[in-house]
Amino acid sequence: MSLLDLSSELAIGIDIGGTNTKYGLVNHRGEILAQGDIPTDRSPDVTDFINDLYDALSPIIMESKAKIRGIGVGAPNGNYYTGTIEYAPNLPWKGIIPLAKLIGEKFDVSCTLTNDANAAAVGEMMYGAARGMKDFIMITLGTGVGSGIVANGHLIYGHDGFAGELGHTIIRHGGRLHWSTGAEGSLEAYCSATGITLTAKELRQKHSDSLLNNYKEEEINSKIVYECAEKGDEAAKETFRFTGQILGEALANFIMFSSPEAIILFGGVIKAGDYILNPTREHMEKNLLPIFRDKVGLVFSELKEADAAILGASALAWES
């Protein structure tokens, strides 16, 4: 195959989330030529979901006139080795779903699966803030907390494909109960958007003059907390300080594990900017052994949130 032929090939990157599934047609330079999304949560049967995906992608593929090299998928609990999604709590399909096989058969091309955070880490390594890095950790702070870990230039999958569940590590023994895992004091219970909302609801009760008290219980979310912080609200700012403290403590532990060159933060929560970044950095440094201090970068993702996972997933297709 000549280089010319290769450059006319395209890959499909798919990012499956609990609510929506985003897809993109990506060329070898990491340019997304077309993209779109379909709902995930309206298909209790995975076959219906794959049919929806096929119906959405077929016209785009036809129009591109390109050969499709392969499909890469990032999904919660996606297993790179087996191509299956296993017991994903936030997806409508229960048990073990052979997703890569089903998609590969429907589209008649090879399909590679990994978890959503790993896909985003690959996207960041190839096209974003981790370009050229051989050792970094990507932490996704969204509805949940995910992670993708790269060491020696390769994603760490572990012996079974499930490595990198840093959101479920326990950072406060006997701490806040997690709403779905039942664990006490996990990183996700504090530093996800869900966790931030819980913290804000606790803290506004201690600050009777807080702007957060102008909202109904069900209205509070991490975006509202950010808006209140911007207006100088103490309870809102304290919410981010506390979140950053917990995150910083957790990052210090992760750094003493794999000694990454940088930690890349990703996901909706980073919209809070310095409100979250400053306390995170402070407590990360404070909890490190001296040999690790002042040398690990702590930066935000350079990719649009939707793009990173699509790009990373598409990169899997080029490698397969």
Added chain:
Amino acid sequence: MSLLDLSSELAIGIDIGGTNTKYGLVNHRGEILAQGDIPTDRSPDVTDFINDLYDALSPIIMESKAKIRGIGVGAPNGNYYTGTIEYAPNLPWKGIIPLAKLIGEKFDVSCTLTNDANAAAVGEMMYGAARGMKDFIMITLGTGVGSGIVANGHLIYGHDGFAGELGHTIIRHGGRLHWSTGAEGSLEAYCSATGITLTAKELRQKHSDSLLNNYKEEEINSKIVYECAEKGDEAAKETFRFTGQILGEALANFIMFSSPEAIILFGGVIKAGDYILNPTREHMEKNLLPIFRDKVGLVFSELKEADAAILGASALAWES
């Protein structure tokens, strides 16, 4: 060079500890043909130490009549990339010591350095309980707590060579003060021999009938605690249960990081056998997400403690 020549080559493995330094002459099959030790703590000047080492090893090397392929060294805070020992709290030499360069020059062969726990992990991977494994974590439970992490078949060194300081991760926020780092609640503060001794001293005060109360404060150590546990002493058994709980919680966090096939426990503390293994396994499993449960091996090292680091260090020499 023919295979015959290679088989008559030998490597030197050196394991530098705070008190003693062990060395061995090792063949390509991992057989230790000669070994010995010299004191570490009697040489405040590293040049004196290297001269002692040379004086001890020279006759053995001469006698073997073999060509020395290289020297591998495992040492606390040993950096694989730079060949330096950096700010090791338990060694007599302060600051940054270019140990690989100094030894290489003195012996006139190449010298490779890594930290002691990494060396032990390589020894275990080549000749011990981790044979054939591509993903495992070795935890050394001695005076301190060290670790060597293997993923995708390679040691994780991190961007700067200092990865794998799991003993310094914080497992109990605001917990026991560490005697040298000043950190609160680190794994080492509880699960090292030093930590176990502290726990036993606390617990014997709550059990007035404990056999541990027959000893003076300075006599208590992890060996005495084991002997008392063997005699059925409740405070001693409770000491190991508590130690195992903390260790198990920490291991669960580590598993959710790199998803190893097994965790290998190593070092003096494992002489406590099931007293430490059973509670560790119980709390490790209890703190794992369901997808990680009942599939990670938790086993003791299969190598003699002195041999593992010498073998692992010598393996570095073959690779260089």
